Amino acid sequence: MDSIKENIIEGSIVGKKPTISDVARLAGVSKKTVSRVINSEPNVGAKTLSKVKKVIEDLDYSPNPQARGLAFSRSFLLAMIYDNPNASFITDAMYGALGQCRPNGYELVVHPCDATQASLHDDIIKFIRRTKIDGVILLPPLSESNDLINKLKAIKCNYVRLVSVISDDVAHMVHFNDREAVKDIAEHLIALGHRDIGFIKGPDNSKSSAERHDVFRDALEQNGVHLGANQIVFGANTFQSGVDCAVQLLKSDNPPTAIFASNDEMAIGVMVTAQKMGIDIPSELTIIGFDDTPQASKVWPALTTVNLKVKEMGKLATLKLLALCNNNIGLAKTIKSELVPTLVRRETTAPPPILRG
Amino acid sequence: MDSIKENIIEGSIVGKKPTISDVARLAGVSKKTVSRVINSEPNVGAKTLSKVKKVIEDLDYSPNPQARGLAFSRSFLLAMIYDNPNASFITDAMYGALGQCRPNGYELVVHPCDATQASLHDDIIKFIRRTKIDGVILLPPLSESNDLINKLKAIKCNYVRLVSVISDDVAHMVHFNDREAVKDIAEHLIALGHRDIGFIKGPDNSKSSAERHDVFRDALEQNGVHLGANQIVFGANTFQSGVDCAVQLLKSDNPPTAIFASNDEMAIGVMVTAQKMGIDIPSELTIIGFDDTPQASKVWPALTTVNLKVKEMGKLATLKLLALCNNNIGLAKTIKSELVPTLVRRETTAPPPILRG
DNA sequence: CTGAAAGCGCTTACAG
DNA sequence: CTGAAAGCGCTTACAG
Numbered sequence: 011m012d013s014i015k016e017n018i019i020e021g022s023i024v025g026k027k028p029t030i031s032d033v034a035r036l037a038g039v040s041k042k043t044v045s046r047v048i049n050s051e052p053n054v055g056a057k058t059l060s061k062v063k064k065v066i067e068d069l070d071y072s073p074n075p076q077a078r079g080l081a082f083s084r085s086f087l088l089a090m091i092y093d094n095p096n097a098s099f100i101t102d103a104m105y106g107a108l109g110q111c112r113p114n115g116y117e118l119v120v121h122p123c124d125a126t127q128a129s130l131h132d133d134i135i136k137f138i139r140r141t142k143i144d145g146v147i148l149l150p151p152l153s154e155s156n157d158l159i160n161k162l163k164a165i166k167c168n169y170v171r172l173v174s175v176i177s178d179d180v181a182h183m184v185h186f187n188d189r190e191a192v193k194d195i196a197e198h199l200i201a202l203g204h205r206d207i208g209f210i211k212g213p214d215n216s217k218s219s220a221e222r223h224d225v226f227r228d229a230l231e232q233n234g235v236h237l238g239a240n241q242i243v244f245g246a247n248t249f250q251s252g253v254d255c256a257v258q259l260l261k262s263d264n265p266p267t268a269i270f271a272s273n274d275e276m277a278i279g280v281m282v283t284a285q286k287m288g289i290d291i292p293s294e295l296t297i298i299g300f301d302d303t304p305q306a307s308k309v310w311p312a313l314t315t316v317n318l319k320v321k322e323m324g325k326l327a328t329l330k331l332l333a334l335c336n337n338n339i340g341l342a343k344t345i346k347s348e349l350v351p352t353l354v355r356r357e358t359t360a361p362p363p364i365l366r367g
Numbered sequence: 368m369d370s371i372k373e374n375i376i377e378g379s380i381v382g383k384k385p386t387i388s389d390v391a392r393l394a395g396v397s398k399k400t401v402s403r404v405i406n407s408e409p410n411v412g413a414k415t416l417s418k419v420k421k422v423i424e425d426l427d428y429s430p431n432p433q434a435r436g437l438a439f440s441r442s443f444l445l446a447m448i449y450d451n452p453n454a455s456f457i458t459d460a461m462y463g464a465l466g467q468c469r470p471n472g473y474e475l476v477v478h479p480c481d482a483t484q485a486s487l488h489d490d491i492i493k494f495i496r497r498t499k500i501d502g503v504i505l506l507p508p509l510s511e512s513n514d515l516i517n518k519l520k521a522i523k524c525n526y527v528r529l530v531s532v533i534s535d536d537v538a539h540m541v542h543f544n545d546r547e548a549v550k551d552i553a554e555h556l557i558a559l560g561h562r563d564i565g566f567i568k569g570p571d572n573s574k575s576s577a578e579r580h581d582v583f584r585d586a587l588e589q590n591g592v593h594l595g596a597n598q599i600v601f602g603a604n605t606f607q608s609g610v611d612c613a614v615q616l617l618k619s620d621n622p623p624t625a626i627f628a629s630n631d632e633m634a635i636g637v638m639v640t641a642q643k644m645g646i647d648i649p650s651e652l653t654i655i656g657f658d659d660t661p662q663a664s665k666v667w668p669a670l671t672t673v674n675l676k677v678k679e680m681g682k683l684a685t686l687k688l689l690a691l692c693n694n695n696i697g698l699a700k701t702i703k704s705e706l707v708p709t710l711v712r713r714e715t716t717a718p719p720p721i722l723r724g
Numbered sequence: 725c726t727g728a729a730a731g732c733g734c735t736t737a738c739a740g
Numbered sequence: 741c742t743g744a745a746a747g748c749g750c751t752t753a754c755a756g
Contacts (some may be wrong), residue, residue: 029750032748043725043726045750070496070499074748076442076499076750077521077750077751078434078750080433080731080733080748081732081749081752083729083751083754097455104477119475120461120477122462140432141474142432189482249665275665280663282665285667304454306664307661308606310639310642318755386733396742397742398743398744399743402734405734410741430734434734434735435734437733437747439734505745
């Protein structure tokens with residue numbers, strides 16, 4: 011009969027990993043009992059429990075995830091699916107998610123995809139079917155597609171979406187409440203004394219673009235400032251579109267004294283353009299962005315913007331998703347699903363020239 | 368007996384996925400034959416082959432990866448392990464890797480880790496043993512640790528490292544040849560007429576820091592320019608350290624007319640600092656970075672820097688890793704393992720003031 | 725509280 | 741060129 015020692019050697023030096031049978035044999039119990047211990051099931055005697063745990067530790071045993079997956083009909087894999095957010099949004103969301111995956115025995119698979127592909131949604135469904143992923147986290151703007159959600163529901167795939175507009179049951183979404191942040195921006199600009207304000211809207215296919223626009227316009231209106239049609243320009247959330255929009259706004263007959271761009275990429279495009287035109291920031295032009303990407307604090311002057319708390323969102327989304335994977339919808343509903351982004355005041359805002367000495 | 372139709376309905380509407388047994392039954396062959404088709408093995412008759420393929424397509428069948436994994440003793444999972452590169456480096460490497468993973472039936476698991484943890488390397492080993500990952504891609508600076516590599520070898524884990532200094536067999540690394548790019552930078556500065564040049568070195572624990580330093584110093588020396596001790600300052604590859612280093616350099620008795628920072632983060636720190644001090648870029652100060660992060664082209668003036676071709680590196684690394692996973696070391700050696708980064712000339716370089724009108 | 729048998733969906737090793 | 745049997749390492753369903 012093998013001694014524990016021999017098995018340890020066999021297990022860790024020779025490289026052949028011990029199995030549940032090895033543990034069972036050495037602990038003098040059945041595989042089922044070891045299985046109970048692994049899965050923290052009840053009905054294991056205290057003595058048996060500690061004996062099995064000891065052997066597991068001695069052997070440095072960990073269950074084979076493929077075998078567990080096959081038996082459980084689960085993969086213990088979660089996927090993060092996204093089309094085109096910025097790099098730091100992705101990595102922040104990943105960090106937040108991973109912090110919850112690991113202690114729960116899940117791994118995170120990344121799945122970026124090409125939004126220009128017509129088969130985008132079907133490809134995602136194929137991916138999920140093929141890999142048997144237990145659940146997916148959807149990042150914006152992909153997360154805004156109800157077509158995709160319906161397809162996910164059709165295959166009964168667990169999902170949680172990160173969104174900026176409430177658009178699902180709380181069990182299935184984490185929502186960053188743009189509205190408050192956008193109002194803060196409007197009020198901040200008003201308080202500084204700005205009346206000629208330019209707005210760079212995001213792409214039309216995104217719900218958050220429309221919402222940021224509506225809320226910003228209404229908040230200004232409430233303060234007696236009207237956002238005219240010629241003060242609204244349309245960007246694509248890219249740096250280059252920020253440059254283009256800035257040119258439109260700043261070369262108009264009545265250039266604004268402040269510009270709110272719907273994301274940092276565009277805001278930085280505005281900054282660069284203004285600086286090239288010899289316009290000083292913030293004394294001659296106030297600029298506010300949205301996202302608080304790492305770059306926002308690494309431009310000069312440092313950009314005033316809105317922090318989305320993406321890592322926290324990734325964490326909450328994962329917590330919900332794990333609850334869903336365990337068929338605990340009640341728990342998923344309980345977990346916080348709204349985050350309030352905060353306005354980060356840095357150096358790109360000041361009163362308009364007219365109010366300065 | 369079930370008709371194909373019924374099975375299709377059962378398979379895709381009800382959600383119960385068809386198995387190899389369904390395919391075998393409907394095609395009138397054994398499971399082993401279906402298995403041969405799935406794995407593109409030889410010894411399948413043409414007629415049998417097309418019959419099986421037809422059924423697979425009709426059923427929209429895809430093999431269960433957990434079952435395959437269990438039988439093959441493989442997970443069909445690759446992991447990307449990293450500690451602290453910048454966000455775009457990570458996402459670029461992921462894109463490059465995924466392009467190769469998918470067509471080969473592999474998925475990519477992300478595994479960021481905390482370099483400040485003493486148990487870092489052992490945690491990685493545990494992660495690999497636990498998940499049964501088939502192979503790992505190591506990103507810098509983690510990829511430079513020989514201690515980690517030795518531990519990976521001990522558990523016979525396939526790996527490929529992305530490195531800036533040749534440090535392994537070509538089957539196990541993709542190497543970006545800094546030397547050439549650094550020489551290009553030195554020669555570019557010399558050609559512009561700079562003689563008082565500042566250098567911001569990266570952190571001491573990184574081999575590439577030392578190499579960039581040595582190569583830069585030697586290349587300048589060859590052109591008759593000496594890099595004095597007071598012209599070398601020590602950064603940490605962060606924006607803030609770039610700011611600090613810039614202050615040291617620019618407030619010295621003999622400030623340089625050009626600064627080469629070992630990465631873009633620091634270079635942008637230098638830019639911001641210079642601009643705050645009222646120093647014009649590039650007419651009064653030339654700046655060159657390294658990495659070509661997205662931000663480099665989104666600052667003003669746009670930063671001259673070196674593009675590392677990270678996505679391409681991710682692709683090549685994955686190709687090598689897949690070859691290793693198939694025990695084809697010969698193939699892994701064949702795949703290109705050196706990439707030459709290119710100097711991207713933008714707007715932050717110009718002749719020194721003394722040579723200008 | 726514990727365990728023997730059958731099964732998850734594939735593959736390997738073998739036979740013909 | 742094809743297939744029947746056994747096995748990968750777990751779990752479920754059941755029995756006691």
